[in-house]
Amino acid sequence: MSRPGLRTLLSVLLGAAAWLLAGLAMAAPLVALDGRWQATDAPQAQAFDPQRGLTLPRTDGAHTVQLWPRDGRWPTGPWVLEVRQAALQHVTLDWPPGQSQTRAQTIHVPGQWPGHGRLGFHIMSPPPDGAPLTLRVDAHGSMPGTLLWSVVSDSDYLQRDARWLAVASACLATMLTMAVMAVFFAWRLRDATFAFYAVYVVAFALVMALQTGYTVHPLGQQWLGEATRFWGRLATATAIVAAILFLDRFADLPRLLPRGRRWLRGYAAVVALCAVPALLPLPALEALGRTLINPLLALGAPLLLGAAALAARRGSRLAGVFLIGWTPLLLVTALSSLGLGERIGIAWDDGLAALATGAFEALVLALGLAERSAGLRGERDLALQEAHTDGLTGLLNRRSWDLRLQALLSATPGPLTVMFLDLDHFKRINDALGHSAGDRCLREVARVLRLELDPAWPVARYGGEEFVVALPGVDVATALQVAERIRTRFATALTDFDTLRPTVSIGVAARQTGDDADTLLRRADHALYQAKQAGRDRVQLAR
Structure with a gap:
């Protein structure tokens, strides 16, 4: 593919991703909420803004959250209390009186209000005006997400839910399609670069499917939901290692970045070793592995970004393609991890944004692989021509x-x-x-x-x-x-x-x-x- 053609395709993909992310804004809430939360062992509650998000500290117990309408009046039912970005946390609502409802993206409760990438509590009869809704949030040993709370109408909730499901399915289908094609080309061309790309894309797709609950809703794979932490750590470590091995060959790091390449491969080996105890069913070893692996995984994305930037600076055009695909995903991940999106007024769905930028990355890297294959084919044809022709006259030898x-x-x-x-x-x-x-x-x-x-x-x-x-x-x-x-x-x-x-x-x-x-x-x-x-x-x- 020519350079103008590649630039045009990349521009189209960037525009499509920007358009998609722009449409991920929250539905208009029926009422503004105020809230406070309190840890199990805390002496008093702390106020927070439910619309801007709440990141709870990681503890072994559950936290109590109370929500109430800012103007003192709950809207007339029915409506839905929507909890977004719950990740692997379990949320329990103590309403109606004497009853409790527990929701999590990793468990399926027959007859529950549908929810994909979010949790929904269907409220038929709201509390009295001024009375709060009380919830309990339990991280269950996982990294807590930045929870967003809102009250939306049934129709808005269902519309958002259907849209989320359609976009998430399209993103995951795109990633898996690119991976299957890469496996085929890895076999046909005997090129491990395609295989590393396929492993990375599949592992990343699994991470996102686990984090957003897609494996349980709508796929119905409850066995994955029950072992989310195990499969999530395995998939994340696999994605990091495969991404490093892919970048190594894709951007020609042995030639352009020989010392940095050794550090990267060493880092990949350490990640693989530290992931083992985190996957074992022994509590002590699992805790040790989790302590070691989490900081290492957090370090992986910036390391890859830095290596690609250095390789691009030293002349690797494909490293630049890697940066184009990798950077949006890294930015979305950073915004989600730090809760910056809500703080600066960008109300999007973190899971869907990560899926969209992941699909964008898979497409961009696939274009880069096509460009690389065309370049290798050109080099091979040139080598064959040089082997069969006279260099001075261009005739056969x-x-x-x-x-x-x-x-x-x-x-x-x-x-x-x-x-x-x-x-x-x-x-x-x-x-x-x-x-x-x-x-x-x-x-x-x-x-x-x-x-x-x-x-x-x-x-x-x-x-x-x-x-x-x-x-x-x-x-x-x-x-x-x-x-x-x-x-x-x-x-x-x-x-x-x-x-x-x-x-x-x-x-x-x-x-x-x-x-x-x-x-x-x-x-x-x-x-x-x-x-x-x-x-x-x-x-x-x-x-």
Whole structure:
């Protein structure tokens, strides 16, 4: 793909991602909320703004949250209390009186109000005006998310839920489609870069499906929801390691960043080692592994970003493509982790934003892989061309022409003629006028041959100042006419050579019964020798 074409596609993808993220704003709430929260062992509650989010400290117990309408009046039911960005936390609502409802993105409760990427409590009869709704939030050993609370109408909630499900499904389908294609190309091209890309994309898609509850709602894979922490840590560690191995090959780090590459691969090894105890079912080892792995995983994205930036600065265009795909996801992750989106007034769905930027990244990196494959194919074609052609004249080299002649002798039942050409007085031209003049003469012979010969006829620089041509299906009389045209045209081509006028001598041999490649070429060479002996600048037919 050309650079303008790649830039156009990237621009389209960036525009689509921006348009998608712009449409992720929260539905308009029915009422503004105030709130306070209190830890289990805290002496008093603390106020917070439910619309701007609440990040609860990580403790073993549950936190109590109370919400009430800012104007003192709850809207008339029914409506939905929506809890967004709950991640793996469990939220329990103590309402109606004497009843409790527990929601989590990792568990399925039959008959519960539908919710994808969010938790929803359907309120048929609201509390009395001024009375709070009381909830309990339990992180269950996971990293707490920044919880957002709002009261929305049934229709708004269902509309948002359907839209979330459609967009999330499209994003995950995009990532998995790119991964499947990459596996196919990894197999066909025997290129591990595609395999590392596929592993990274699948692992990241699993992380997002777990964090947003997609594995349970709508996929219904409760076994994944019950072991979310295990699969989440495994998928996250796998994604980091695969991303490092992918970037290593994709951006050519061994050549551009040899020292940094060793640090990156060492970091990947440490992540893999530290992930093991975090996955074990032993509480002490799991706690130790979690203590070690969480900071390491947080360090991974900036490290990859820095390595790609350095490689891009040192000339890797594909490292720049990696930056284009990686940076939006990193920014969304940072905004989500720090809760900056709500603080600066950007009310989006963190899970859906991460899914959208993840799909964008998968597409951009897939374009980069296509660009890389095209470049490798071009390099391979160039290497093949250089292996089969003469560097000075662009004609076939001796080995390639010999193979072509062998094939023609086997495949051509009719006449087959060979020409053997030699540049007259080549050594004297080199000695008197320099090698640049000699090279000019050789290139001019090649130019004349291209002008006079059928493009299907194999022609080669056979060595030094010697050239050979195979003419399949051409009889002797026609071959002699072609040879004479070549001799005449070349004799008048280089008019600025005064004292040493370049000419060519040509020997022509037609295939006879019993001829193989060696005997046919030997007879053409002998005819060339006779032309030289007869005074040069002439055509001689082998007898």
